[in-house]
Amino acid sequence: MSLENPFQDPLRFERRVPECAMVIFGANGDLTKRKLLPALYRLAYERRLDAGFAVLGISRTPMTDDQFREKMLASVKEFLEDSPFDADVWAAFAQGIFYMAGNFDDGALFPALDARLKAIDAARHTGGNVLFYLSAQPSQYIPIAQGIAAANVGKGSGWRRIVIEKPFGHDLASAQELSAELHSAFAEAEVYRIDHYLGKETVQNILALRFGNGIFEPLWNRRYVNHVQITAAESIGVEGRGAYYQEAGALRDMIQNHLSQVMATIAMEPSATFRPDSVRDERSKLLRSIRVMKPDEVLQNTVSGQYGPAHIGGEDVPGFRQEPGVKPDAQTDTYAAVTFFVDNWRWAGVPFYLRSGKRLPKRVTEIAIQFNSAPLAIFNGDETTTAPNLLILRIQPEEGISLKFLSKRPGSGMTLRPVSMDFNYGSSFGERSPSAYETLLLDAIIGDATLYTRQDMVEASWAVVDAVQHVWNETKFDFPNYAAGSWGPKAADDMLARRGHVWRQP
Amino acid sequence: MGAAGGTIAPDRILHDMADLWVSLGKQGEGDAGVLRACSMTLVVAAEESDDAQAIGETLAALMPEHPSRAIVLRFRADAQRGLAARVFAQCWMPFGHRQQICCEQIEIAASDASLPDLAAVVLPLTVPDLPVILWCRSPRLFQLPDFSQLAAIAQKVVLDSAAFGEPAAALGEMSGAAAAGSLLADLSWTRLTRWRELIAQIFENRAQLANLPLVTDILISYRAAATPPTAYYLAAWLIDGLAKVGARPRVQFRSDGGEPAWRLSLVQLRAQGSADALASIALAEGSCAEVKTGGLVSKAPLPALTDYALMREELSIPGRDPAFERTLAAAAKLALS
Numbered sequence: 001m002s003l004e005n006p007f008q009d010p011l012r013f014e015r016r017v018p019e020c021a022m023v024i025f026g027a028n029g030d031l032t033k034r035k036l037l038p039a040l041y042r043l044a045y046e047r048r049l050d051a052g053f054a055v056l057g058i059s060r061t062p063m064t065d066d067q068f069r070e071k072m073l074a075s076v077k078e079f080l081e082d083s084p085f086d087a088d089v090w091a092a093f094a095q096g097i098f099y100m101a102g103n104f105d106d107g108a109l110f111p112a113l114d115a116r117l118k119a120i121d122a123a124r125h126t127g128g129n130v131l132f133y134l135s136a137q138p139s140q141y142i143p144i145a146q147g148i149a150a151a152n153v154g155k156g157s158g159w160r161r162i163v164i165e166k167p168f169g170h171d172l173a174s175a176q177e178l179s180a181e182l183h184s185a186f187a188e189a190e191v192y193r194i195d196h197y198l199g200k201e202t203v204q205n206i207l208a209l210r211f212g213n214g215i216f217e218p219l220w221n222r223r224y225v226n227h228v229q230i231t232a233a234e235s236i237g238v239e240g241r242g243a244y245y246q247e248a249g250a251l252r253d254m255i256q257n258h259l260s261q262v263m264a265t266i267a268m269e270p271s272a273t274f275r276p277d278s279v280r281d282e283r284s285k286l287l288r289s290i291r292v293m294k295p296d297e298v299l300q301n302t303v304s305g306q307y308g309p310a311h312i313g314g315e316d317v318p319g320f321r322q323e324p325g326v327k328p329d330a331q332t333d334t335y336a337a338v339t340f341f342v343d344n345w346r347w348a349g350v351p352f353y354l355r356s357g358k359r360l361p362k363r364v365t366e367i368a369i370q371f372n373s374a375p376l377a378i379f380n381g382d383e384t385t386t387a388p389n390l391l392i393l394r395i396q397p398e399e400g401i402s403l404k405f406l407s408k409r410p411g412s413g414m415t416l417r418p419v420s421m422d423f424n425y426g427s428s429f430g431e432r433s434p435s436a437y438e439t440l441l442l443d444a445i446i447g448d449a450t451l452y453t454r455q456d457m458v459e460a461s462w463a464v465v466d467a468v469q470h471v472w473n474e475t476k477f478d479f480p481n482y483a484a485g486s487w488g489p490k491a492a493d494d495m496l497a498r499r500g501h502v503w504r505q506p
Numbered sequence: 507m508g509a510a511g512g513t514i515a516p517d518r519i520l521h522d523m524a525d526l527w528v529s530l531g532k533q534g535e536g537d538a539g540v541l542r543a544c545s546m547t548l549v550v551a552a553e554e555s556d557d558a559q560a561i562g563e564t565l566a567a568l569m570p571e572h573p574s575r576a577i578v579l580r581f582r583a584d585a586q587r588g589l590a591a592r593v594f595a596q597c598w599m600p601f602g603h604r605q606q607i608c609c610e611q612i613e614i615a616a617s618d619a620s621l622p623d624l625a626a627v628v629l630p631l632t633v634p635d636l637p638v639i640l641w642c643r644s645p646r647l648f649q650l651p652d653f654s655q656l657a658a659i660a661q662k663v664v665l666d667s668a669a670f671g672e673p674a675a676a677l678g679e680m681s682g683a684a685a686a687g688s689l690l691a692d693l694s695w696t697r698l699t700r701w702r703e704l705i706a707q708i709f710e711n712r713a714q715l716a717n718l719p720l721v722t723d724i725l726i727s728y729r730a731a732a733t734p735p736t737a738y739y740l741a742a743w744l745i746d747g748l749a750k751v752g753a754r755p756r757v758q759f760r761s762d763g764g765e766p767a768w769r770l771s772l773v774q775l776r777a778q779g780s781a782d783a784l785a786s787i788a789l790a791e792g793s794c795a796e797v798k799t800g801g802l803v804s805k806a807p808l809p810a811l812t813d814y815a816l817m818r819e820e821l822s823i824p825g826r827d828p829a830f831e832r833t834l835a836a837a838a839k840l841a842l843s
Contacts (some may be wrong), residue, residue: 004750125802
């Protein structure tokens with residue numbers, strides 16, 4: 001009979017974290033420096049990791065353990081947000097950081113990795129548990145999976161899990177091929193597809209809002225909800241990633257994964273339990289209920305856009321085609337807007353408008369749920385006296401929830417005005433929220449896949465997006481069609497206007 | 507606001523609070539008004555001599571995370587009955603926002619003799635449908651015969667056994683009150699959370715967990731002249747945990763010398779005949795704990811345990827804390843043995 005730790009106190013202690021080693025493929029890359037190591041250090045600072053926790057970084061660049069530690073120290077100091085740096089905590093944490101150089105296509109790398117993991121386990125008591133993290137180029141995912149499978153490193157005395165970053169393929173067929181390769185080394189339950197949007201506090205708070213309260217769920221359906229807008233706007237351009245972005249585009253880069261997942265969280269049916277598979281089953285069901293557009297419906301219900309040059313804040317901003325590494329006639333969508341319908345009893349006929357773009361006026365991600373207006377306008381006045389109720393779930397930059405409703409303007413007469421009731425995460429709770437990567441890394445170590453994407457979800461969202469992408473691929477768009485710094489192409493406004501709606505300006 | 511004859515009317519206080527909100531609202535411009543936030547009523551019972559500024563600063567620090575209606579009762583040892591009250595607001599402007607967030611604060615000055623009248627004044631001032639927490643900063647007040655009437659308003663009473671003169675008597679008294687049905691919290695127990703969490707984390711590792719039944723000795727050192735309540739709590743909690751895996755360890759308390767502010771300095775779990783401790787957590791320089799286990803050494807920060815930090819944690823647990831209740835009874839027994 002295995003012993004249970006008798007000292008746990010769930011009321012006061014953070015979640016239990018088992019011992020493990022984490023292998024980062026692509027340890028010399030930007031993600032490792034900017035996100036992973038700062039998040040791991042922060043977890044160590046918060047005493048969330050086992051004392052023997054180890055990181056084994058792998059990339060092509062030859063380096064010693066100490067050189068890698070020095071590099072990671074510089075990254076942690078540079079990218080640690082809202083947190084103090086403690087030299088003592090780092091010194092202890094750094095003892096568990098190791099490095100090995102190798103080419104992911106080289107079959108000899110993986111038996112060497114196996115031997116190194118065994119040595120680390122012996123020295124640091126990691127229990128044979130290993131979390132592999134693919135922070136490498138997407139083109140290297142399959143060689144890494146094949147190497148792990150061939151050397152049988154995906155199996156061991158403890159648990160083995162693999163975390164992969166998006167993109168999970170570039171269409172449905174490639175997503176299935178990637179999944180098949182991963183499954184040669186790992187069972188589906190051991191594959192953690194990370195979508196950092198799902199690790200954000202407000203996205204998790206959607207679940208709390210919907211399923212922890214009794215007052216919202218009765219309104220959460222076609223009878224009361226007029227439409228839903230999901231916006232992920234970025235004010236920056238492609239920032240040197242022109243060559244990558246040229247092949248991806250906003251539809252694949254944002255809507256297929258982040259925004260589809262957010263939509264699934266907003267629209268899914270209540271889960272019977274908060275167990276990972278139960279929640280993911282409901283998300284998956286919702287994604288499979290999104291109507292796949294027929295080719296002749298695509299251009300009516302979607303808008304592809306690309307930003308052109310502009311003069312913003314006294315500065316000349318290049319258009320997408322003027323960005324380094326981008327072809328002068330690129331047909332890439334730097335803006336995508338789609339109208340989705342969910343074919344189930346709850347949502348039939350309710351439009352879900354999703355939009356994402358680069359070089360929009362501000363960086364903001366939010367969900368706006370617009371409710372139907374009161375059935376009868378009994379108060380005289382202009383359109384503000386019949387303004388519909390809006391529930392705004394803000395994801396970034398300021399996480400929070402706002403409810404807009406009408407109130408009587410003080411004084412004689414019956415004049416109404418819209419007012420906003422705000423709940424702001426940052427100010428309502430003084431505690432620092434963990435970053436999405438802290439949350440998700442801890443979840444993967446603990447084995448909680450609730451906030452991770454499953455293959456059936458990936459395939460369902462690709463099926464919806466592929467139908468749009470195929471038509472877009474066959475269409476020659478007259479790009480650029482929106483100026484940098486604007487809210488996107490006029491065609492996106494027209495798309496909503498056809499149903500009597502307008503985009504919110506966040 | 508004081509009333510003739512040293513009495514106060516709750517309705518008048520509530521009216522003053524309503525006026526306060528109107529005047530705060532008028533100070534806002536356009537949409538940037540005032541946001542009222544409240545998640546509980548926090549009643550603070552303190553001596554008149556207690557540092558009013560320190561209490562105010564602690565409440566202000568607590569408000570962003572635990573917005574509450576604060577009722578501060580300041581007692582003077584006086585046989586004359588007399589009450590006086592004033593209301594004001596604690597407001598803050600979240601960084602980068604135009605809107606102020608405000609919480610109400612009521613301050614009531616009372617004599618010991620008016621304690622029996624106080625419950626009837628405080629009860630109508632509590633916020634409906636939200637928990638009421640009473641933070642009693644003075645052991646003397648807790649021991650006054652009529653204090654129980656005030657305590658009955660609250661779901662939970664927060665005390666600090668370290669402020670009581672004699673640890674064994676304090677633990678005995680609190681254990682007795684808890685056994686009689688009072689829901690108590692003790693900041694001396696709260697001070698242990700980080701130490702306990704570090705210990706628990708060590709045994710999340712299966713290799714270390716397998717050694718736990720081998721523990722035969724517990725050593726707890728502290729920087730204080732006499733064994734503080736926190737050391738008794740830690741011992742009782744460790745004994746309880748180890749009993750679950752079949753270990754029956756001996757406990758040794760060791761004083762490392764008195765300091766003006768006592769602290770735990772070391773806790774070790776040892777197996778008989780083993781040269782090294784199975785687990786050891788020692789206070790290190792720079793507000794750090796040095797954790798040694800399985801040949802590995804790591805460091806973890808031990809942030810300063812201010813009143814704010816302790817109350818912040820306690821206010822997060824408005825209901826029962828079974829681990830504390832169990833440990834309080836065992837610690838009292840240990841201290842009195």
